[in-house]
Amino acid sequence: MVKINCDGARFIKENRAGIGVVIRDSEGMVLGSLSKQIPQAYNPLEIEAMAVTIAIQFASELGFQHAILGADLFVLVKALVDDTQLLFVVGLVLDEIRYKANFFNELHYSHVKREGNNVTHKLARQAICVLDFTVWMEDVPPLLSYVVLVDIAGST
Template sequence: MAEESWNEIRRSNLRFSRINSSSTPQTTWIAPAPDSYKINYDGALSNADNKSGIGVVVWDCHGEVIASLVQQLDQAYQPMEVEALAACRAVEFGSELGLHRAIVEGDSEMVVKALRCKEYGLAPYAHLIKDVSLFSGLYSELSYSHVKRDGNKVDYSLARLALTTQSCTVWIEDVPSRTLSFVQADLAML
């Protein structure tokens, strides 16, 4: 009887771990479906320099970089505001590139949850979530995904670079050389 109870506990734990592991955000980059793109974004801030930075990279279904962007912002926003600004710029950048189907992916779980449910609420970044919602109308299909910081190294590197780059800079089918090693690491995982 004790053995039977023990086996039942193990089966329950196994089912529970499978359920939880499927809802856990990934730590590695995963390619989007064919005819779709993935737009990864991140934000960074420097309180000492009173600046924030945004990094965005657009990937195709083969893991090829379509374009990347860095943009410096003129003040050090709060962390959630920078992430929401980065998400907004990512969706806008994708529409500027003429994308119609995309997954927008960032490492702020709170911002991704707000984007998914279009929850504006009273958060200081609620107006930015609303802006993203307006830009999302330019796509035929758009979804939002959360990735852990370890799976967002390319964008983190771009956002940090934006803190030292005076203007908005775009690379077509490329990334800055200091980010290339992170791109290669992501591609090695595919």
């Protein structure tokens, strides 16, 4: 079972958003990570929902079938766990998430507090520096290696 974490960030001045995703094994070692820039500064709920969609797609493309997905926006995680709808555009994104979840044999959702999502938060903030998206396999950007090590040390 892998742990997928995702987060979103808004860059109001640039009218852009960023998404960060990290996939880890049971020991906390990074299996893959990505930063993706979104060409519009959507509202926070929409960005977080897009982050979940991209995270599920990324994990599926890497061939993972059993996962726990953690996000820090409680209302979104609750809607996924309870299988309820949210309004307008986010409702459509939730439908897409539920569709993509079918590609997994087992997929659970969990709420992760902001402090437990540092790596993905920094990956989302880094998205302003990428043209579309950047993927790191079994790694994160060099400037985030320390954050991963601190995170692993804190969870032991």
